Amino acid sequence: MSFLELYSLLLALVVGIVATILGLYGFVRVMGSARGEPGKDVPASSGVLSRDPVWGRYHARYYGYALLFLAFDMEMAFMYPWAVVYKEVGLVALYDMGVFLAILFLGLLYGWSQGALRRQ
């Protein structure tokens, strides 16, 4: 199968699943929708009715890790094609990528020493 055919098949699969689920929703709706009663739509918080919204500026404590993650994610984008041609190219490929990995690894070590790798 050609490239386009494969992806259209996958797209058709996605559309099919979404359609099935929507059909299921519709079928359930026919059986009767949820009855609106006082207090029912408040998010459950263990027996206490708290209607206050919670959306806000969330204190994510892993931002140190997140910055390093960006660097490594870019590295992985380069490693996929490298992995495919690795055996063909031989030892030189190992050296090239080894240097790249070593530089990033040094970055990881630096981040670790500066206290990036902990719960902030």
Next chain:
Amino acid sequence: MTVAIVLLALLGSAWLLAVIEGWMATGRLSPAAPLFRGLAHLGRESIVPRSPDRVFFEAAPVLLLVVAVLGMAVLPLAPDLIIADLGTGALFVNAALAYVLVAVIMAGWGPDGAYGMIGGWRFLGQLIAYSMLIVMPITAVAMRAESLVNTAIVGSQAGLWNIVYQPLGFVLFYIAAMALAFRAPFDLPSAEGELGGGVDAEYTGVRLAVLRLARLTLVVTLASATTVFYLGGWHGPLLPPWAWSLIKTLAVAVSMLLVGHYLPRIREADLMRWCWVLGIPLALLNIIIVGLLILVVP
């Protein structure tokens, strides 16, 4: 035709996992229980919380199910039993599974409830921890197979399975797969004892049925990925190839459930620290070892 068979296999495996999950929880083996449970969920009310982010709230379970099925669609059950044998199959698995994060954060943020929101953001931390541990072992596997095509990856294990060739990669991938599926001991987003249900908590009725189905199929997809990448896919004596694939996939999935049953939940700070301080250097070491092995061993 292949589509129907693969989807049926996926559903059947999810059902089997649900039965085993029920067995571990109650000690009784009841095959009909998941079906009744699904039907009961359909019959119940589907409550929408007050002032939700409607798009997020509705999209999360659907997206999770779509992701799980897409991941399965590129993994082979047998040489000719694969929905879409993409040229970049291994990469596509990773790309599809990246959307699990989006789905979980949407599920947490949508209902505007405290427990769910914290669960969703915690999952982002978990992703930062496990993501590299999924990608780097896949790279090492692709190095041995010289291709990202999933059927070629299985083909490259005809003589020796990858679990023997790169055991370090297998361990890391297995742990990261459990973290991706947010199953115990990595079930921070949907923790019962810490967040009263977390991201799962605000879904009821048909949406909960879709969410639970999605979580089970996600485990099956990840088990199938482990089988394809490390356990030699369909290779095995006597039985037909698809039978071996299914057996191995189910074995891995059940082992994930068992590990979760017997371990306490891991703290998020600990998970991130161990993955970054220990896991990533080990994954890099794995790549280098595999690189050397490929060049040295003919």
Next chain:
Amino acid sequence: MTSDHPINTTGSRQRQTRFAALQKWVSRAFARDLSCLIVPGQDVALAHGLNVSATGMRVGASPRDANVLLIVGGLSEKMGEVAAVLYAQMPRPRTIIVLGGTTPSSLPGADVSAGLSQEALADAVGRLKRALAEGAFATSAEDFDASVLHVKIEYVCPMHPEVVEDEPGSCPKCGMDLVAREAGESAPDHDHEHHHDEHQHDHEHQHHGHEHEHEHEHCHDHEDQSHHDHKHHSEHEHSGHDHSGHEHGGHDHGGHDHGASGFMSMIEVTKDLPRSADGLQMDWLEVPFGPVFPGLPGGLKLTLTLDGDGVTEGQATSLVGVTSEGENIEESEEMDAETFIGYLSAAIPLAPVSYRLLVCLAIEQAAGLEDDSANAGARTGALERERIASHLGWLAQLGRQLGFAWLTQRAATLQLQVREANRDSLAALEPALHKLTIRLGRTPLLKSRLKGVGLLPTDSFGLRGPVARAADEGGDAWARLWQRLAEISASLDLIKSGGEPELPVLRDVGDVSGTGEATVDTPRGEARLSLKLERGHVKSYELDTACSQHIGLVPKLVEGQELGDALLAVGSLDLSPWEVTS
């Protein structure tokens, strides 16, 4: 036979004939898939000897996941309101089983009522299944309404907090417009309208931006409107601090001014908030980990202020505490000795035998009876047996908090077996208990999870029981775990050397008068009771329990901890909210 009330069902049956067959199957599915939410908590159910999962019901974690509200024992007024809130949040069809008490007044009638025993529970579940299979759908249904679900709106003057009116208007003192305090039913709708407007607004802008930006904008506009309400709330808070008990929570913002509505960066939104430990200003949420939370003792209301997933402050109160003293009890309300024993042991379901023993000892001392050497062995045996059961129950809750499914199951099974075991059965259970200890020691991630969690400050006073005994070795959750496991072995040894465990029975005292005092080492620490008898009736009493002291440790314990660690720390204290005296 079965209940008198129809099961609260999924709305009306519109297409009756067409989907009759489907409804039959769905009703059967409802009967097969029962999930219960236990009020006040799973620890109370285990303490009463109820094995819920053996009846075929799952134990649910939140009301959304449950379709049976299982009420164990009688509920106080406040817990009745909590039950009403939980019931309101359950999806239909939903049912109520009441065991060993009356249905709280805030709930509709129980669908099944039964006594407080395992057989009664199994029977009740069977009846419920039949009722569900036959009639989970009805042609008409009523809304469930309770006063606790509506919060009264009051109008207050921002400058004069003492001016409270029921109608909007202006303040008689300064003439300012009164603003609504405490969002009732209309205020969220008010917010809804604004949200809808802002959603439209957002979607127009969003076409160019990325998802990240969209989230931001969405948040900002939402924040905008909620700030509108909360600004007035916070001004009121800062001046008065009298919340008078409604669940306010939300954002504690200083009065910042937000000019025209529109784009506000997150930095502006959180401009005047207190800084977290790493110097960032973030939104803090007040989240209840309230009376019915999986893993925490049922009836303990824990309110934590969360900064992300770290706790900045916490507070614990008990909704089910026993009254600590009765002074000069009226003639009509006086209890005679037996009634008083029944009253106190019923009020403390997690340790009834210990408190029974406590009252017996106090009354016997008041009556001037000599120490009872004949029954001492039996009484000690019963006390130690309860200690083992109590610690096993605590282990089950710890397992639930840790997400450690095996521990929860194993500890619960053992607790149910130990509860009413005689001396020989206990000796037979000893290897199983020993194996539990060994397995716990060998569990890989447990030590790193518990070590260093819940460290008590060095200047804590008033510690008793296992918490005090473990404080020497470090005073963290790990030490307390091992202390309780050691106490289980010690209790087993005591039972082996003592007599057959038997429930403490009051010796005949007659119509005596006098004062008596007794101390008993309950599973959670020492409890002291002093009482005054008059002609065989209890005239006044004073009760001092360990948990009343321990509950004061909670704020210090959770401050600055991560959420999971904070909850574990509170759990490791083994607080029994029933013993927290009010």
